[in-house]
Amino acid sequence: MKFGVVVFPGSNCDHDAFYAIRNILKKPVEFIWHQSEDLANCDAIILPGGFSYGDYLRTGAIARFSPVMKSVGKFAKSGGTVLGVCNGFQILLEAGLLPGAMMRNSGLRFICRHVHIRVEQTDTPFTNAAMKGQVLKVPIAHSDGNYTCDDSTLADLEKNRQVVFRYTSADGSDDAAGNPNGSTANIAGICNRERNVAGLMPHPERAVESALDSADGLVIFRSMVEALVGAAKATA
């Protein structure tokens, strides 16, 4: 089992994802350069946070055209596990691998702080080790995390149980004050209908050790490992 962390020019959470997988999860991981169309036989791909290509036009708008995204698109279409964090989530939206779009935070400022997100679905490769309704304390760090979509898309997301994480208060109750960026329906993260591609604004890779205030993000990576192990067994 091997993880791949894509490096776009301007990615700045690539090292953090790499560290979380190698040093904490203790699984093999390698960087994948944005010019490469070869995903190096990785079993799961992580699109990390940062400011790909400077994000001067619109977050993720340029990155979706990079060579690696062609391969990531094919990988995703064939059922490969893809997780986008922060800028990675924005890129997945721009690439059309997830529905919806991102707007500036409602407060129009960059926000970095811990938030609480509730695990809404556990039948995904990103949450199968979590409990439904489990509240994770994870940091956010973004200025464009205000997820939006039209009403019919939202209805589809809800109907198909694609909203994986929602901002809540610390005890897990629905609370507008727990939503840091004004996102539609307090959405923090979603998956595609096939459930193999997910994106979220909070940074689970920054919450993998209690020394960093929270190890709650680890469950997302553990889930991915379990899903990959399960998939390997199924094909064996």
Next chain:
Amino acid sequence: MATAPTEIKVTSEIAAEHGLTAEEYARVKQILGREPNITELGIFSVMWSEHCSYKSSKVHLKRLPTRGKLVVQGPGENAGVVDIGDGLVAAFKIESHNHPSYVEPFQGATTGVGGILRDIFTMGARPVAALDSLRFGPIVAGNGVSEEEAAKNRRILDGVIRGVAHYGNCFGVPTVGGEVGFEPCYSQNPLVNVLALGIAKKEDLFFAKARGTGNPVIYVGAKTGRDGIHGASLLASAEFTEESKQKRPNVQVGDPFMEKLLLEACLEAMQTGAVVAIQDMGAAGLTCSTTEMASRGGTGIEIDLAKVPQRESGMTPYEIMLSESQERMLLVAEDGREREVLDVFKKWGLDAVVVGEVTEGGLLRVRDRDKLAAEIPAHPLAEEGPVYRRPIAQPSLRKEPATDWFSFAADGTNLTNNFAKLLASPAIASKRWITQQYDTSVRTNTLAGPGASDAAVIRIKDPETGVVKRALALATDGNGRWCQLNPRVGAMHAVAEAARNVAASGARPMAATNCLNFGSPEKPEVMWQFSEAIDGLTVACNELGTPITGGNVSFYNETLGRSIYPTPVIGVLGILEDASRVLKIGFRDEGDLIVLLDGAVRVSGAQHAAPLLDARREFSSSEYSKTISGIVAGEPPAIDLAAEKRLQECLVALAANGAVRSAHDISDGGIAVTLAESCFASPTGPQQAAPQLGANVKLEGTTLPAEYALFGESGARAVVTVAPTSLAAVLETARQYGVTAHQIGQVIGSDAFRIEYKESAVIDTSVAKLYDVWAHSLERTLKVS
């Protein structure tokens, strides 16, 4: 058609317009043996500007202690470097970007951050943390401050914060600490000082010394444009007038994305082994980088400007040499291996062009195709600039009648309302509104971000294995008000407090960096302040074992003839041998005992038993006096460096043996603020609304009034909390270090906040009430602008 600038005949008038005095111009002609052309004049004027040449400060800076067992590189390179064990080093430096941040707050601040980050990775170190030390004019109207002025200051603050955030966040370095202060003197001249820290393997350090005749000189990064021409000489080396807004084109524009690419490409290129030397293009751009690399290496450099990547056409040699376009680097590669270097930059999509070569003979030779644009001996240009021993004059002694000093409230007065007012003042109030705009956790090393500990604490991951053992702590400090009242003592306090903050996080202070913000050096009383501050820094750094490894001097911080308070900002770096032993300020558990540590040897049972008049004099310089009575007078608290040293060593020992549960030093606002902040940082309830722990404290009575006991700012003190079972061990450790330790109260499970003094409750309220004014004051003030 305009005459090409190269054809302008240089006269002494034109030299004067470039800021060169008659004597300096004569020296230029002497070095060249002829009249300079306009490009050469421009080169001399930036290299000999105050900003680049340190001509007024050099004679004083020599007095600073710069050596130490752990110092790998002192002042003179792009950043100071210290040994942090296991083959690793830390590179760190603080720098100012004051004037540009007033003219254009957002871009001024971004390029300030960009400049200092480049200084760090130029050394081969990966930046891992940034701190910013900011000073603004008042952001609340009243006390002689108009709403218009307050609104302007809020806009400047907002622009600066957005600028710092934008650059650091995008670049991917966490902004983990610093301080923000407010005084009327900064209204027309805010201070934006940024400190950056990087980590490298010792053998991977790079220096800016050109060597090897025939080695290619490579230009990398952003294209050169007409922005920032004379930024260093005009903007940073002259005071402000009404026309300063016209200098906006002199402010550079920052591109953090480009800088991020530059970082990755430079570190990767250095790994090829083909890079001989590297220097960033900051102030005075191509001029400074070529001259300094040649001068340090004892070589010459020849470049061809036609090869320099340019953003616009028709730029003259003068403009290209003086441009301060950001995100550019100059490096020297090994002859024959330039392809390896160029390939790395190509991979990262950056311009990289061989523009010249290292030469023999020590000449900086600038060609524009086949025309010679400038030819100057590099060493005299870099090192033999003017050095001034400017006149020094102590201002006439302030004669303050005691009636001008703070008058203490009568015994038994309930001070709760004044305390709430103090907590709500911008200087003391929570800075969360600001720090929340900074990415504080990227790189996953932040063990203590803004407000969590007295210092910012960053763990050190081994660059190859990621394994963590030690951590580094950083704090900045500089009380301009105190330096105005007594620059020598004020400067000593700056070092002492920054070092105390580091020690209160559990780290041993090891080295310092300084950013010296002062008025015009042409004023004898400013030079007196400067000289006194240097003496204060020297004594304090020697005593506390924190040599100065670098920094910068920012003169001419004045507008319309009014100087700022002399504001030396000191950054102290410390090391924690065990990254898991970080001390934070927040109370941890109900029932923990609150212990006051005092490094000073005071007469038993009569702490601070100074005569009342001395106490009034000292108290008049406090944050409380300024906030509650509008009085800024008297003297900073007397300083006892031996006491500071004892306290710091004690704190480091207590952290190492894991005996204390929290630690917080006593500084602005006195022990009352210290205790309140420790409550505020205690664990929050399920709604995260308010902290859950309170404090019940009884301060020992002295003859002095309650306000002095609660809000006095004498140094060498800290508050720690201790589990009851560890009290004896903590008292014993304190005794070993010669530190007085008294249990003064207890952490309580309710949210009551009570301080008793001389048998009466002088503060009696709830943590929630105090927290509300403290936590939301700044956002309430700033959201309306």
